[in-house]
Amino acid sequence: MTSSSLPKQTPPQGTAPADRQATVQRLAELRGGPDVPQRPLDARALAALAANPGCRRRALLDGAGVDKSAVAHALGSPAPFGQSQFALVRGNAFEAAVKADGGEVLLALLCEHTGAARPDPAEVTVPQLTADGPAGRAFRTRQALIEADGGRWTLLDHPLLALEVAGSTAYLEPDALAVHPDGTVSIIEIKSFPILDGSADPVKVGAAARQAAVYALALEGLRTVRESALLVCPKDFSNLPTGGLLQLRKQIAATRRQLRRLTRLEEIAAELPEGVHFAPDQEPAALTAAVESVPAAYAPECLSTCELAFHCRDRARSAGDVVALGRSVRGELGGLTTVDEVLAAASGDPDNAAAKDPAAATLRRAAALRAEALAAAEPATAPGPEAR
Incomplete structure (x- = not known):
């Protein structure tokens, strides 16, 4: 094998010591205080984060060193995550x-x-x-x-x-x-x-x-x-x-x-309500509000890489977000972002705005094929006594 010099990455610009110390202090506050141990951000977590750079929730909690497993347990949505x-x-x-x-x-x-x-x-x-x-x-x-x-x-x-x-x-x-x-x-x-x-x-x-x-x-x-x-x-x-x-x-x-697409942590933290933190021992309602204050970008792939995946999946399903069905499905549906919009487009109602989406024709065809398949699968009605 021949060795090859990979493209050099421009070193990150240095952060002023005062700004860096402020960021470190802010991240400690998000964990629940300076006495709360920081969970290390390892290569496995970084690789998973890189695969879903739009998830600000994971970026902030991982960057702050929050114990996401403890948070998931406190939220009532523990995930069987990690090796045995x-x-x-x-x-x-x-x-x-x-x-x-x-x-x-x-x-x-x-x-x-x-x-x-x-x-x-x-x-x-x-x-x-x-x-x-x-x-x-x-x-x-x-x-x-x-x-x-x-x-x-x-x-x-x-x-x-x-x-x-x-x-x-x-x-x-x-x-x-x-x-x-x-x-x-x-x-x-x-x-x-x-x-x-x-x-x-x-x-x-x-x-x-x-x-x-x-x-x-x-x-x-x-x-x-x-x-x-x-x-x-x-x-x-x-x-x-x-x-x-x-x-x-x-x-x-x-x-x-x-x-490089990840938003800097201090920018995400600046958008949080005053006093928000992610210590798992706080009141469940307060912890839920804190987690929900950071936007997530759930996808089914998260189930194998993130401790909060079950919680985020439940929220995505409750909101009727089609991304819960997978990124490939989300891409096929174009501007239709909720299950209600998809069903409306498939119904064929011309007065519904969803019917004008480019994906509507394909959805109506799929609905018709589904109806035909269900009709063909129905068992024949048994003849009555008078027909015997």
């Missing part, structure tokens, strides 16, 4: 196995897929990245990347990267980074789902590629990132590691574009 304990234990055990012996297995797989010469384990540098707090770990990672010696391999185990997103700093933790002798960096993602007969679940592979793209954005300006990341998974039904390459160029371009 068994999956977490299995994943941690697999990751520990492939990182044993100084990452010899990881580098062997990387060299196998990139065509590089396999290094002697004694010649691989594995810097210590421990430090107090996320900012300290991110600084140690940055220093290790800058100091990586060209001409030999460097393997970073669980580095921490910082990325500015919508006015908030996200700390991202790749499974591993490998600095090649030529100075380029490979992102390594370790997952517990299997690669069966050379292929894996495309949905899970796509999610891994989006996470890797977020890491690539955080690395810009530090090192040249290779255009492919290494995905390491169990082979078939064993615990033996195997790998494959994730192409990142398109994912990076799409993720960068989507993250």
Whole structure:
């Protein structure tokens, strides 16, 4: 594989210290106070946010570090979100196995897929990245990347990267980074789902590629990132590691574009009513009002990526919003945004404004076909005694 220098991202403009401190204080207030722990904004959350950049609700709550799972429970709409304990234990055990012996297995797989010469384990540098707090770990990672010696391999185990997103700093933790002798960096993602007969679940592979793209954005300006990341998974039904390459160029371009579309957090927070916060231990009515004060952009895909998805789905259904049926359906319906408008357009009533929408003719045809299908499916009426 040849390395490629990805398009450089213009570094975000620095925020004045006073403004930044005001934003940090405001986000702490939204969590319920400075004593409320901040939930980290990780690569998985950023990838999901990038896929739905129009959702201000998720952008603000994730950026402020609000515990959305606790909020969902308090609202009475908990979501079965996240990995099971068994999956977490299995994943941690697999990751520990492939990182044993100084990452010899990881580098062997990387060299196998990139065509590089396999290094002697004694010649691989594995810097210590421990430090107090996320900012300290991110600084140690940055220093290790800058100091990586060209001409030999460097393997970073669980580095921490910082990325500015919508006015908030996200700390991202790749499974591993490998600095090649030529100075380029490979992102390594370790997952517990299997690669069966050379292929894996495309949905899970796509999610891994989006996470890797977020890491690539955080690395810009530090090192040249290779255009492919290494995905390491169990082979078939064993615990033996195997790998494959994730192409990142398109994912990076799409993720960068989507993250740039996010409204800055201070702008969203400025539109909230006075005193609004998202502490889950407040009165249920107040918490509901606080959540509803931030516009959401629900789509069925949110059910697998956001803890508040059930709450937002219930609200979308109650409002009769067609987006609850999916983005593809919403796109087909044009200017018809509610279920009532869709039914009115399908009824054929010429006096209804919805009947003039370009999608109305298609809806009337679909309604007619549905009526025919239902009529054909009705069982024949049994003959009465007089007909026997």
